Amino acid sequence: MAGYFFSDNTASVSPELLEAIHEANAGQVKAYGDDPWTQRLNDAFGKFFEAEVFVFPLSTGTAANSLALATLVPPYGAIFAHGEAHIVRDECGAPEFYTGGGRIVEVEGADGKMNPDAFAETLDAWPTSVHTYQPSAVALTQATELGTVYGPHEISAIAHLAHKRGLHVQLDGARFANALVSLDVKPADITWRAGVDVLSFGATKNGALGAEAVVFFDRALVRDFELRRKRGGHLLSKSRYVSAQLLAYVETGVWRRNAIRANAFAARIGAAAADFVMHAVQANEVFLRLGDSRKAQLRANGFHFYDWGAERSGEARLVASWDQSESDVEALCSALRTL
Amino acid sequence: MAGYFFSDNTASVSPELLEAIHEANAGQVKAYGDDPWTQRLNDAFGKFFEAEVFVFPLSTGTAANSLALATLVPPYGAIFAHGEAHIVRDECGAPEFYTGGGRIVEVEGADGKMNPDAFAETLDAWPTSVHTYQPSAVALTQATELGTVYGPHEISAIAHLAHKRGLHVQLDGARFANALVSLDVKPADITWRAGVDVLSFGATKNGALGAEAVVFFDRALVRDFELRRKRGGHLLSKSRYVSAQLLAYVETGVWRRNAIRANAFAARIGAAAADFVMHAVQANEVFLRLGDSRKAQLRANGFHFYDWGAERSGEARLVASWDQSESDVEALCSALRTL
Amino acid sequence: MAGYFFSDNTASVSPELLEAIHEANAGQVKAYGDDPWTQRLNDAFGKFFEAEVFVFPLSTGTAANSLALATLVPPYGAIFAHGEAHIVRDECGAPEFYTGGGRIVEVEGADGKMNPDAFAETLDAWPTSVHTYQPSAVALTQATELGTVYGPHEISAIAHLAHKRGLHVQLDGARFANALVSLDVKPADITWRAGVDVLSFGATKNGALGAEAVVFFDRALVRDFELRRKRGGHLLSKSRYVSAQLLAYVETGVWRRNAIRANAFAARIGAAAADFVMHAVQANEVFLRLGDSRKAQLRANGFHFYDWGAERSGEARLVASWDQSESDVEALCSALRTL
């Protein structure tokens, strides 16, 4: 099934993580997170993040984002996010559902990144009366939905604005590893040190079998989260199999190896199609303004990818994942170079 | 880790199902259910149920129950269930959350089974005004939370009462395989043929790695369900790994082999403690009124199980699962016989 | 239209309160509560309650109860209430709707009053895990739905149990004036002094034109309430007309005059039917076990009232309101005496 550049969700599971599942499959252990693997998450992630953290395994990123936000935001709370954010476009209203009717307010910015000035202006202009939603949280995405990444200072600038006004900061890290590799910084640098209160830590797109985590850097938020998680049907009875993957993911360097590979593929694809690149290729996604005929040509050659943007915009999204084959990527690059 | 009789959730994953995960781990496939395994679910389960069915993989039973009910019940809808039901006692309000504030109304009955006469009386006495919840669904559990099973006629009696008044019928089949084996009937006999509209089909407790399914016997309910599932964060991006397990589970007879084993263990435990048995042992759970000192004695001998009922009631729940060892069960039976 | 004993909701508006509406109808004032009448509520009720209070006018009692509870209770919170409570039986799930899916747990007790021992037992037996609702509030009704009243010590006993475990105490005072008159105590004695955190203060049933108030004795809860009120569509643009009634109600003694009259009528009715009285007549409601033929006889004589209890239980509820005519009551009493 060569030539799949649809999404990193189409990738298979990394052998190291499958192996972790096998190792966890050893007899009976207590359910619902009282197992040795889940119990070790806080320590393992604490080392990874160089901080005290509270980690909760989940099976989807939509659940991670929505449950995290529900803990931060009252039903009458406004969540500020970029218009391209997954919570805006791709979750069928999960944040609205979990918050009990919160509202997402879009804040613009180039290349999928929220512009801090636009955010400040939005907050400054916000009415304070009971007639409107109350600003409660800002949600960023790292790497962004357009394949770019926020630098630590970009995150802290927005977090600073947020905290000054009493808003919480949530980070959708569905492609967190890709951002870490791209920036070559420590996990702490783009999370708690930059002002992030809670992180949706994604592993699924980078090689796991339905393994995500919500990571809190603030103990006060944890109890509410746990109850909302159970209530949302997201407390896994056999948590060990997700937790074991998460442990292997952060402890054995799978996160880095897989992200390096995916990012490198994307960089090559971007370089091969340099004339068409719409946003800097900083993670594992490439956005190209190819025009409809070039897109058709690529597809005729067996390459699969999603259309992007408005109909007939001629835009395409190509995503590289950890299990892309060398030869598929090379074939794609060749095809792109000849367009 | 001998002597674990806490719950069938503590069991490991059955080798056949782990194998199915491996087989599904073959390169890239489309995400969110557009994969060959998920696409085959309707057919495979259609054969299993001898009917046209619509099957949706999920990772938890709480999600299965709540999402199914949310599709059947408006926010002002009443759901009738036995007081021991999982949705009443163990889901932290997931059905209320997913239905937008529906209410569960308890209907009594011996041995964890809803009494049809009590159900009829409850319905007859229900006010019809706008001041009260509107009867919308009945939720049964098979096998029940007290280890008993409904016969086909018991289900159809209740379903008949429900349908006559326009209520839907949902079946929580977290231990559906145990019930099937216990009754020695066909899956159809205790589902659509008996009037069940939607089934929460559990595999996790019987050997799977977080694999459940909602099975609709009525196409009209499907679209609403799909949107609520996504919105609840329960549409799995890498659905293939759950679907592959579900296929193996129904197609290779794992469901039957594992349930036979677990039920047989429970039967032996029940027989060994016949004087203390509280409810007929018809599936894989045994409820014993041992008294506090006998319970302490068993625990001192290394057997693990949960207290049941009110504090100092002396009641205990012992659950047998597919991966219990022969020797553990025998040791437990010996210990019980000497009490 | 003689002989109406259906409900105190069937009564007309007291002339003093209609007069207050007229006085408030003086030109333009700011909307949404920024008017002189609404601005004076905290002071006027502060004097009434001998405490700092925060008062919010509303047009229905269901809104008062549900909004108050929503401020006290998270979506995963349990509300303890007597099985006869309005929030249980007559609000079509408004508390569940406003809390985002909270659950009401019934606690028994004779004569419509929650038994403190039963409440303590329920709390003691409550599991603490994330799998169940978290105890969050107790809701009492004063006067109760069965026409009885709680003494100050009865309220404080329950409030003490609640506060010890971190639960809030809400009082449904739809018939608060009737209880005050019955007990001959000060408003403080059965509210904040007894441990009540928030009161649904009813005036509608006692002579007002859709005028209720939520009264907080704790400032910390107020902001959340105000936002939920707006969001529920219960912030009245022309608040002055409700506030002016509430001011007249507490400041001119209408509350007392009307309640004295209604209670006295009920006492006479109860005395006339002493053999049939089911619960002590302590407010303005009378419950009689008449049997179906006597009920039919009364109705044939032109007296209107609701059936109560189960079908063919022969029970009847008769409610006296402030605008009952002397002659109607006397006629009813005569009829009852001859039964």
Add this chain to the structure above:
Amino acid sequence: MAGYFFSDNTASVSPELLEAIHEANAGQVKAYGDDPWTQRLNDAFGKFFEAEVFVFPLSTGTAANSLALATLVPPYGAIFAHGEAHIVRDECGAPEFYTGGGRIVEVEGADGKMNPDAFAETLDAWPTSVHTYQPSAVALTQATELGTVYGPHEISAIAHLAHKRGLHVQLDGARFANALVSLDVKPADITWRAGVDVLSFGATKNGALGAEAVVFFDRALVRDFELRRKRGGHLLSKSRYVSAQLLAYVETGVWRRNAIRANAFAARIGAAAADFVMHAVQANEVFLRLGDSRKAQLRANGFHFYDWGAERSGEARLVASWDQSESDVEALCSALRTL
């Protein structure tokens, strides 16, 4: 308190409607809408609208809009509305609350009116997958929040687009009378004949004491609405006082007299400030781009009004209501002419 041009919510109650309240204050009648006034609403409004209608009295416009939309829109439904709409800017998320987390999608258009082409484009570009909200309703405002009105053809153009795709059409008629007078059409022409499915019929801003109605032109939607209304705490026990006003409002021509007066005042104000007018003055609201110093000057002269638009935009909103005095309006016009 001369010179109040804040809002038509600041106006007092029209004498005819106060009189209607008095007439309704005649002894006991059944509660919760089973009274003679409420029972006559369908007929009276049926004549007004020349159609079979189903009318429900309410005390706030926010409730009317939100409850109507909740009946039309599932929790995963998108509601299309102009960015200036009351449901977008002024209801603290009531539509999101009542729909269980629906989302409002803004569609642009000049002068507060949704542009049909923009609406068509938005619908055409909408993804159909389960990952996004499902288009469910369009909500228009008549007169708009910028004081303009939709002609019958403008409404039917949008309604046609909506119905073609299975969306319902809701009309926020908080200033419906002002629009009717402005257009000089029949009520049917801008409601059901133009494709409106449900109308929020406002009377409060035009002289009533908290009297609004939801008017359905489709019987199928009614039962769901009634249950949601009760559940929202919006079923008034003493409905008669709102219903009596609504009857007087439509039957005696108060709606027309008051709207004519308010519209005429606004026209004069607009003419006096013609150089500053931002949007055609078609109802009872006038929007002026005065600049900050002129605004200060007006205020120094005792005229009260709200700022509009962004800070330092220099924009002002002046609203004329039925009870504005001739002399106040004339004084304002003089002041405006000298600016």
